[in-house]
Amino acid sequence: MHGSFIVSSGTLKRCLAPNFADAASTSRRRSVRGIPRAQQVAEIERPALQQSTPKKANAPPGTPLVPPQDLPSRPRRNRRSPSIREAISETTISPANLILPVFIHDGEQNIPIGSMPGVDRLGWRHGLLDSVAEARSYGVNSVVLFPKTPEELKTPTAEEAFNADGLVQRSIRLLKDRYPDLEVYTDVALDPYNSDGHDGIVRDDGVVMNDETVEFLCRQAVSQARAGADCVSPSDMMDGRVGAIRRALDREGFTNVSIMAYTAKYASAYYGPFRDALASAPKAGQENRIIPKDKKTYQQDPANYREALREARLDEAEGADIMMVKPGLPYLDIIRLLRDNSTLPIAAYHVSGEYAMLKAAAERGWLNERDAVLEALLSLRRAGSDLILTYYATQAAKWMAGEH
Numbered sequence: 001m002h003g004s005f006i007v008s009s010g011t012l013k014r015c016l017a018p019n020f021a022d023a024a025s026t027s028r029r030r031s032v033r034g035i036p037r038a039q040q041v042a043e044i045e046r047p048a049l050q051q052s053t054p055k056k057a058n059a060p061p062g063t064p065l066v067p068p069q070d071l072p073s074r075p076r077r078n079r080r081s082p083s084i085r086e087a088i089s090e091t092t093i094s095p096a097n098l099i100l101p102v103f104i105h106d107g108e109q110n111i112p113i114g115s116m117p118g119v120d121r122l123g124w125r126h127g128l129l130d131s132v133a134e135a136r137s138y139g140v141n142s143v144v145l146f147p148k149t150p151e152e153l154k155t156p157t158a159e160e161a162f163n164a165d166g167l168v169q170r171s172i173r174l175l176k177d178r179y180p181d182l183e184v185y186t187d188v189a190l191d192p193y194n195s196d197g198h199d200g201i202v203r204d205d206g207v208v209m210n211d212e213t214v215e216f217l218c219r220q221a222v223s224q225a226r227a228g229a230d231c232v233s234p235s236d237m238m239d240g241r242v243g244a245i246r247r248a249l250d251r252e253g254f255t256n257v258s259i260m261a262y263t264a265k266y267a268s269a270y271y272g273p274f275r276d277a278l279a280s281a282p283k284a285g286q287e288n289r290i291i292p293k294d295k296k297t298y299q300q301d302p303a304n305y306r307e308a309l310r311e312a313r314l315d316e317a318e319g320a321d322i323m324m325v326k327p328g329l330p331y332l333d334i335i336r337l338l339r340d341n342s343t344l345p346i347a348a349y350h351v352s353g354e355y356a357m358l359k360a361a362a363e364r365g366w367l368n369e370r371d372a373v374l375e376a377l378l379s380l381r382r383a384g385s386d387l388i389l390t391y392y393a394t395q396a397a398k399w400m401a402g403e404h
C-alpha cells in the first residue's frame with residue numbers, strides 16, 4: 001500500500017505542484033546583484049516572516065528558519081489512506097441521530113405516495129408497527145407521526161386534532177404499549193385537520209389568527225401527551241406557541257414531555273410531496289371566504305437569515321428543549337447559525353422534497369443513491385445538527401450497517 005505513494009520528488013513536483021515547483025526553482029536561480037541569495041529570499045520574498053521568525057543560533061543573519069520552498073504544504077498527506085482519513089474524520093453519523101417521519105391513515109393497507117417512491121401512508125395498526133419494528137432493528141428508535149385525516153373529519157377549527165380517540169392518539173398508545181422505550185414525537189399544527197389546509201385557524205377575511213390558534217395547539221399538544229407522546233413538535237409557526245404549550249403541559253402534569261420547536265421553518269417549495277401525502281395543501285378560496293394560497297404570513301421568508309436568530313431566542317426563552325431548522329440542505333447556514341448561538345440540541349428536517357429529488361435522480365441512474373443520501377445526511381450533521389428527521393432513516397441505517 002505504501003508503495004503506491006513512493007514517487008520520485010521530481011515526478012511529484014511535476015505531477016502535483018508544477019507551479020509551485022517552478023516558482024521555487026526560479027526564485028533559487030534568480031539573482032539580485034550585490035545581495036547574498038539567502039538574504040534575497042528573506043528580504044525580497046518574506047520580509048514580514050523574517051522579522052517574526054526566531055533564528056537558529058549559528059545561521060547567518062537574515063536566514064529564514066523555514067524557507068517556504070523547502071516546506072511545501074501538502075494537505076493530501078492527511079488523506080493518503082483510509083486509516084488516516086478515518087482517524088481525523090471530524091463528523092460522525094449514526095442511526096441514533098435519526099428520526100423517522102411516518103404517514104399513517106385510518107385503514108389497514110399501506111398506500112404508496114406517488115411523489116415519494118418507497119414511502120407509504122401506513123395502515124395505522126400493522127403497517128405502522130412493522131415499519132417501526134424494522135427501524136428499531138437498525139437502531140432508529142425515534143418516530144414522528146403525521147396523520148392523513150379523512151376529508152369528512154376536517155373542519156375550519158380542526159377539532160379532530162385533539163380528539164382523545166383520534167388517529168394520532170390511538171397510534172401513540174399502540175406504539176408506546178408495544179415499545180415503551182420508543183421515542184414518539186408528534187406534530188403540533190392544525191393543517192392535517194383543517195378544512196382550509198392551514199396550520200392555524202383562518203378568519204373569513206383570510207387572516208390566519210394567532211392567539212386563537214395557539215389555544216387550539218395547546219389542547220392538541222396536551223391530548224397527544226395524554227396519549228403518551230414523549231415529545232411534541234409545534235410546526236405551525238404561530239407566535240408564542242412554545243411558551244403557551246409548555247405552560248399547558250406543565251399545568252396538566254406533563255413536565256417530562258419535551259418540546260421540539262420548529263424554530264426556523266421556511267415557507268418552502270420543498271414541502272410539496274408531504275402535502276400530496278396528506279392532502280393538506282391550502283384549499284381554494286370560496287365565495288364568502290378568503291383562504292390564503294400559501295403560508296407566507298407565518299412561515300419564514302427563504303431570503304431571511306437574522307430572523308431565524310430572533311425566532312431561536314424566543315423559542316429558547318419560552319422553554320423549547322430542541323430547536324429545528326426546516327428544510328435541511330438548502331438551509332445549512334441556518335443550522336450553523338443556531339448551533340453557534342444556542343446550547344440546545346439542534347434538529348434538521350430533511351424534508352419530502354429533498355427526499356423526492358434524490359429518489360428521482362437515483363431512479364434515473366443519475367446519482368448513486370446510497371452515496372448521495374449519506375453525504376446529504378452527513379452534511380446536515382457537519383452544519384451542526386444533532387438530530388435529523390429523514391424519510392431515509394431506516395434505509396440510511398441499513399447502509400450504515402453495511403447492507404444494501
Ligand SMILES: NCc1[nH]cc(CCC(=O)O)c1CC(=O)O
Nearest residue numbers: 189191235270271274351352353
Ligand atoms: N405543519 C405541517 C408540516 N409539518 C411538516 C411539514 C413538511 C414536511 C416535509 O415536507 O417533509 C409540514 C408541511 C407544511 O408546513 O406545509
